[in-house]
Amino acid sequence: MITDKKSPYRLVSDEKLVELRAREDALFLKRTPKAEETFNNAKKMLLNGVPMPWMGDWGTTHPIFVREAVGNRLTDIDGNQYIDFCLGDTGAMFGHSPEAVAEVVSKQVRLGITTMMPTTDALDIGTELGKRFSLPLWQVAMTATEANRYVIRICRTLTGRPKVLSMNESYHGSLDETLPHIGPEGKLELRSEYDMNPAVAKDALSRVVEFNDLEQLERELAHKDCACVLAEPVMTNCGMVLPDPGYHERLRELCTKYGTYLVIDETHTFSNGYGGYTRAYGLKPDFITLGKSIAGGIPVAVYGFTSEIATLINQSFGHQGVSDPMGVGGTLSANAFAIAAMRQTLTTVATEEAFEKMFAGQERLSNGLDDILKKYSIPWSLTRSGARCELQFMPTQPRNGSEAKNHFDWELMYYTHIYLANRGVLITPFHNMMLVPPVATDEDIDCLIQLWHDCLAELVECSEGN
Numbered sequence: 001m002i003t004d005k006k007s008p009y010r011l012v013s014d015e016k017l018v019e020l021r022a023r024e025d026a027l028f029l030k031r032t033p034k035a036e037e038t039f040n041n042a043k044k045m046l047l048n049g050v051p052m053p054w055m056g057d058w059g060t061t062h063p064i065f066v067r068e069a070v071g072n073r074l075t076d077i078d079g080n081q082y083i084d085f086c087l088g089d090t091g092a093m094f095g096h097s098p099e100a101v102a103e104v105v106s107k108q109v110r111l112g113i114t115t116m117m118p119t120t121d122a123l124d125i126g127t128e129l130g131k132r133f134s135l136p137l138w139q140v141a142m143t144a145t146e147a148n149r150y151v152i153r154i155c156r157t158l159t160g161r162p163k164v165l166s167m168n169e170s171y172h173g174s175l176d177e178t179l180p181h182i183g184p185e186g187k188l189e190l191r192s193e194y195d196m197n198p199a200v201a202k203d204a205l206s207r208v209v210e211f212n213d214l215e216q217l218e219r220e221l222a223h224k225d226c227a228c229v230l231a232e233p234v235m236t237n238c239g240m241v242l243p244d245p246g247y248h249e250r251l252r253e254l255c256t257k258y259g260t261y262l263v264i265d266e267t268h269t270f271s272n273g274y275g276g277y278t279r280a281y282g283l284k285p286d287f288i289t290l291g292k293s294i295a296g297g298i299p300v301a302v303y304g305f306t307s308e309i310a311t312l313i314n315q316s317f318g319h320q321g322v323s324d325p326m327g328v329g330g331t332l333s334a335n336a337f338a339i340a341a342m343r344q345t346l347t348t349v350a351t352e353e354a355f356e357k358m359f360a361g362q363e364r365l366s367n368g369l370d371d372i373l374k375k376y377s378i379p380w381s382l383t384r385s386g387a388r389c390e391l392q393f394m395p396t397q398p399r400n401g402s403e404a405k406n407h408f409d410w411e412l413m414y415y416t417h418i419y420l421a422n423r424g425v426l427i428t429p430f431h432n433m434m435l436v437p438p439v440a441t442d443e444d445i446d447c448l449i450q451l452w453h454d455c456l457a458e459l460v461e462c463s464e465g466n
């Protein structure tokens with residue numbers, strides 16, 4: 001957890017925020033006594049009381065321990081119910097445990113989980129992904145991190161180049177190549193949230209540029225040592241940052257000009273539609289990577305590429321006809337259970353109609369939030385993209401990762417999140433992103449709008465009293 005950043009547009013004094021936060025912490029403790037006790041026990045056998053670091057990073061005094069999550073409703077072990085707009089940070093984008101997926105996986109679990117042999121479901125997912133994303137050939141991994149890692153490996157082999165270029169403050173999984181960011185003196189360094197320095201020079205494997213800065217991009221690509229650019233089409237992990245008009249076209253041209261592969265990471269931006277941002281905006285990447293939500297939350301990820309790349313892979317790795325020509329491994333990847341879940345999610349859950357509902361929900365939510373900002377003249381901005389929107393503590397939308405990060409305010413953000421959680425709504429930790437699933441009703445969305453209204457009205461009232 002990082003607490004030193006503070007937005008100049010905080011609204012309230014530091015003292016007032018501490019006072020309000022103490023009130024919310026006390027309320028949270030009162031609502032979640034079983035979770036507190038469980039957390040104290042968990043610390044005896046789990047590092048920091050959680051099975052994975054992010055689970056302890058919600059800003060609350062202890063984690064919410066989940067009893068059940070179905071649709072957009074989550075119930076904790078203390079019996080509190082929440083309307084969920086975090087949705088496992090995208091993994092459950094279409095709602096928790098969609099019925100159609102639950103049915104198929106409960107059958108598959110009795111028919112074999114993992115055999116290291118393909119099932120015929122794999123053909124259906126290949127066809128479906130090809131139709132959606134316009135890339136003909138696909139491979140399966142377990143997580144988006146892994147899919148990105150495998151694609152980087154392929155790009156390095158095909159180009160003979162060592163480096164990966166990513167956008168400043170982006171996130172593509174725990175990859176040493178993309179964790180560095182541009183430090184205050186313009187040199188690459190690890191970000192404080194990832195301060196376990198791997199024993200490699202920060203610039204040995206990485207180049208980093210600001211999103212939307214085409215001059216900087218060309219300057220870095222001109223070194224001709226980047227195997228690929230790995231980019232989200234809209235930045236979604238440092239607050240949301242939209243591309244300038246024409247940015248993606250020029251990014252494509254520059255990658256071609258300098259012989260660098262273009263990898264578009266659709267892991268989050270799948271929320272922009274049936275074929276992700278790529279289809280919605282006609283992007284032309286060499287590779288697409290995608291994970292998290294494509295199997296209803298069951299761990300699986302995919303990467304797709306062109307036929308030309310498929311030919312090169314077989315030539316370059318020199319083992320045509322062998323099942324592992326790329327040395328990418330992953331014993332459990334493409335297991336029958338995950339593939340069945342992905343087939344069912346893609347064919348019956350992540351439908352065009354589902355996306356239509358998600359977009360309409362986002363619009364309702366965003367309009368409601370915009371009205372609040374206007375009503376109280378709050379100098380914050382709202383960024384909308386597909387089924388997501390994000391409140392940022394700055395008057396204009398950020399154009400790059402630095403601008404977004406420079407307006408982070410962890411204390412203020414955690415305060416608002418705990419305020420919402422204490423009143424029965426969850427949003428994404430780490431920033432103010434809200435994702436609207438197809439199962440959210442207008443009433444659910446209005447409830448979130450009302451809570452933001454009450455939270456912000458109080459902050460404004462306190463600021464006037466300062």
Ligand SMILES: Cc1ncc(COP(=O)(O)O)c(C=O)c1O
Pocket residue numbers: 143144145146171172173174232237265266267268291292
């Ligand atoms: C854009 C993007 N790519 C890749 C990943 C890595 O996903 P996972 O942690 O499921 O491997 C993330 C995780 O947040 C992400 O946001």
